[in-house]
Amino acid sequence: MEKVKFCLIGAGRAGMVHARNYEFEIANTEIVAVVDTNKKIAEEAAKELSANNFFIDFEEALIGEEFDAVCIGAPTFVHAETVIKAAEAGKHIFCEKPLSSTLEEANQMEEAVRRNQVKFQIGFMRxxxxxxxxxxxxxxxxxxxxxxxxxxxxxxxxxxxxxxxxxxxxxxxxxxxxxxxxxxxxxxxxxxxxxxxxxxxxxxxxxxxxxxxxxxxxxxxxxxxxxxxxxxxxxxxxxxxxxxxxxxxxxxxxxxxxxxxxxxxxxxxxxxxxxxxxxxxxxxxxxKDAYLEEDKYFANCILNNKEPEVSIEDGKxxxxxxxxxxxxxxxxxxxxx
Ligand SMILES: NC(=O)c1ccc[n+]([C@@H]2O[C@H](COP(=O)([O-])OP(=O)(O)OC[C@H]3O[C@@H](n4cnc5c(N)ncnc54)[C@H](O)[C@@H]3O)[C@@H](O)[C@H]2O)c1
CATH class of the missing domain: 3.30.360.10 (Dihydrodipicolinate Reductase; domain 2)
Structure with missing residues (x-):
C-alpha cells in the first residue's frame, strides 16, 4: 500500500480537522469517501476534500467505495457501533475520544478490533x-x-x-x-x-x-x-x-x-x-500541530504495520x-x- 485511503465518518468540527490533514497535509494519505447523516454536510465535505463519494450511512460506504481505514469524528454515542462495523469489515480505525459512552461498549469494541486484527488509535492528540x-x-x-x-x-x-x-x-x-x-x-x-x-x-x-x-x-x-x-x-x-x-x-x-x-x-x-x-x-x-502529528503517526502505523501506542486500552x-x-x-x- 503506497497511500492509505480513508473514509471520513462524521464531517463536523473534529472530523474535518483530521480529514483536511489526511487530504491536504500528509503525502501518503487521502480521503476517498465521506459519511455524514446530514446529507448537505456530507456533500459539502466531499466536495472540499475531493472525495470520490459521499454517503449518509456507513454501510452504504462499505458497499460503494474501497478504502483501508476510517476516521471517526461522529458523536460519541455512535462510536461503538461504527468501530465494530469498521473492524468487522477489516478497516483500520482512527476514532475520536471519548472511546464510547459505556464500558460495556468499550469492551465490545476492543473485542471486535482484536478479533479482526485491525489497527486502532484513539484521538488523544496531547x-x-x-x-x-x-x-x-x-x-x-x-x-x-x-x-x-x-x-x-x-x-x-x-x-x-x-x-x-x-x-x-x-x-x-x-x-x-x-x-x-x-x-x-x-x-x-x-x-x-x-x-x-x-x-x-x-x-x-x-x-x-x-x-x-x-x-x-x-x-x-x-x-x-x-x-x-x-x-x-x-x-x-x-x-x-x-x-x-x-x-x-x-x-x-x-x-x-x-x-x-x-x-x-x-x-x-x-x-x-x-x-x-x-x-x-x-x-x-x-x-493544530498535535493533530497533524497524530494523523501522520496513525498513517505510518498502517503503512509500516506497527501497533499504535495510543490504544483502545487508553480510551477505556x-x-x-x-x-x-x-x-x-x-x-x-x-x-x-
Ligand atoms: N480531540 C479533540 O480535541 C476533539 C475536539 C472536538 C470533538 N472531539 C470529539 O469528536 C467527536 C465529534 O465531535 P464534534 O464536536 O466534531 O461534533 P459535531 O457535531 O461538530 O460533528 C459530528 C458530525 O457527525 C455527524 N453524524 C452524526 N451521527 C452520525 C452517524 N451516525 N454517522 C455519521 N455521521 C454522523 C453529524 O451530522 C455532524 O456533522 C466527539 O466524540 C467529540 O468528543 C474531539
Missing part, C-alpha cells in the same frame, strides 16, 4: 503535542524528582453540539472536554487511577436546567493514583473567554508547567499604552475514570476504581 512530549521526557529524566501532585485545567470556549448536553448520552463535560486531562495526567504520571471524588454544577446554562437536569458546565475533580500521586482537574465549558488547557506537575525536587494562554508569542503595544496579547480561542489552534481507562467521576458527582461520595 500525546503528540511537543510541550506535553517535552514534559514527559523531563519527568522521565527525573528533573523534578518524583511527581507528587498534578493539576490540570481543561476549559472549552463555547458550548459543544446539543447532543453533549444529555449527560446520560455523552457523559458530559468530564468526557467531552476533560477526557484529555484524565488521559494526559495518567500518561505523564505513569499510573492508573485508584480513587476519584468530584463535584459539579450548572452555573452558566440555565436554559438546560429543565430539559437536562443532570447537565453541569463546571467541575472540580480530585484524584489519587495507584502509585500514590495526587491529582486535580478543573473543567468548565462554556468558559467563554477562550480555550484554556494548562497543567502543573509538582515533584519532590521541582515543578513543571505545560501550556500557555497565549495563541501566539506576539505582543502589541498600542498608542493607548495598552499591552495586548491574543489568547487561545480554539483547540483547533492550540493543538479514560472512560472508566469519567464514569466513576460522574458517579461521584451523583452520589456525593468518593468512588474507588
Amino acid at each position: 500525546r503528540f503535542d511537543q510541550n506535553f512530549l517535552k514534559a514527559k521526557e523531563i519527568i522521565e529524566r527525573g528533573e523534578i524528582g518524583t511527581p507528587i501532585l498534578v493539576k490540570s485545567v481543561g476549559r472549552g470556549p463555547g458550548l459543544p453540539p446539543k447532543w453533549y448536553c444529555d449527560v446520560k448520552r455523552s457523559n458530559g463535560l468530564l468526557a467531552e472536554v476533560n477526557s484529555h486531562d484524565f488521559d494526559s495526567i495518567r500518561w505523564l504520571v505513569g499510573s492508573d487511577y485508584e480513587q476519584v471524588y468530584a463535584i459539579a454544577d450548572n452555573f452558566k446554562c440555565p436554559q438546560y436546567r429543565e430539559e437536562y437536569p443532570d447537565f453541569y458546565d463546571t467541575a472540580v475533580v480530585s484524584l489519587r493514583f495507584k502509585n500514590g500521586v495526587l491529582g486535580m482537574i478543573d473543567g468548565c465549558c462554556p468558559a467563554t473567554y477562550g480555550y484554556d488547557a494548562r497543567m502543573e506537575i509538582l515533584g519532590t525536587e521541582g515543578m513543571l508547567q505545560i501550556g500557555s494562554q497565549q495563541a501566539y508569542s506576539v505582543l502589541v503595544w498600542n498608542n493607548k499604552s495598552q499591552l495586548i496579547k491574543e489568547g487561545n480561542r480554539s483547540w483547533r489552534i492550540l493543538f 481507562k479514560a472512560i472508566e475514570i469519567v464514569i466513576a467521576a460522574n458517579k461521584s458527582i451523583k452520589t456525593g461520595q468518593p468512588v474507588k476504581l
Whole structure:
C-alpha cells in the first residue's frame, strides 16, 4: 500500500480537522469517501476534500467505495457501533475520544478490533503535542524528582453540539472536554487511577436546567493514583473567554508547567499604552500541530504495520475514570476504581 485511503465518518468540527490533514497535509494519505447523516454536510465535505463519494450511512460506504481505514469524528454515542462495523469489515480505525459512552461498549469494541486484527488509535492528540512530549521526557529524566501532585485545567470556549448536553448520552463535560486531562495526567504520571471524588454544577446554562437536569458546565475533580500521586482537574465549558488547557506537575525536587494562554508569542503595544496579547480561542489552534502529528503517526502505523501506542486500552481507562467521576458527582461520595 503506497497511500492509505480513508473514509471520513462524521464531517463536523473534529472530523474535518483530521480529514483536511489526511487530504491536504500528509503525502501518503487521502480521503476517498465521506459519511455524514446530514446529507448537505456530507456533500459539502466531499466536495472540499475531493472525495470520490459521499454517503449518509456507513454501510452504504462499505458497499460503494474501497478504502483501508476510517476516521471517526461522529458523536460519541455512535462510536461503538461504527468501530465494530469498521473492524468487522477489516478497516483500520482512527476514532475520536471519548472511546464510547459505556464500558460495556468499550469492551465490545476492543473485542471486535482484536478479533479482526485491525489497527486502532484513539484521538488523544496531547500525546503528540511537543510541550506535553517535552514534559514527559523531563519527568522521565527525573528533573523534578518524583511527581507528587498534578493539576490540570481543561476549559472549552463555547458550548459543544446539543447532543453533549444529555449527560446520560455523552457523559458530559468530564468526557467531552476533560477526557484529555484524565488521559494526559495518567500518561505523564505513569499510573492508573485508584480513587476519584468530584463535584459539579450548572452555573452558566440555565436554559438546560429543565430539559437536562443532570447537565453541569463546571467541575472540580480530585484524584489519587495507584502509585500514590495526587491529582486535580478543573473543567468548565462554556468558559467563554477562550480555550484554556494548562497543567502543573509538582515533584519532590521541582515543578513543571505545560501550556500557555497565549495563541501566539506576539505582543502589541498600542498608542493607548495598552499591552495586548491574543489568547487561545480554539483547540483547533492550540493543538493544530498535535493533530497533524497524530494523523501522520496513525498513517505510518498502517503503512509500516506497527501497533499504535495510543490504544483502545487508553480510551477505556479514560472512560472508566469519567464514569466513576460522574458517579461521584451523583452520589456525593468518593468512588474507588
Ligand atoms: N480531540 C479533540 O480535541 C476533539 C475536539 C472536538 C470533538 N472531539 C470529539 O469528536 C467527536 C465529534 O465531535 P464534534 O464536536 O466534531 O461534533 P459535531 O457535531 O461538530 O460533528 C459530528 C458530525 O457527525 C455527524 N453524524 C452524526 N451521527 C452520525 C452517524 N451516525 N454517522 C455519521 N455521521 C454522523 C453529524 O451530522 C455532524 O456533522 C466527539 O466524540 C467529540 O468528543 C474531539
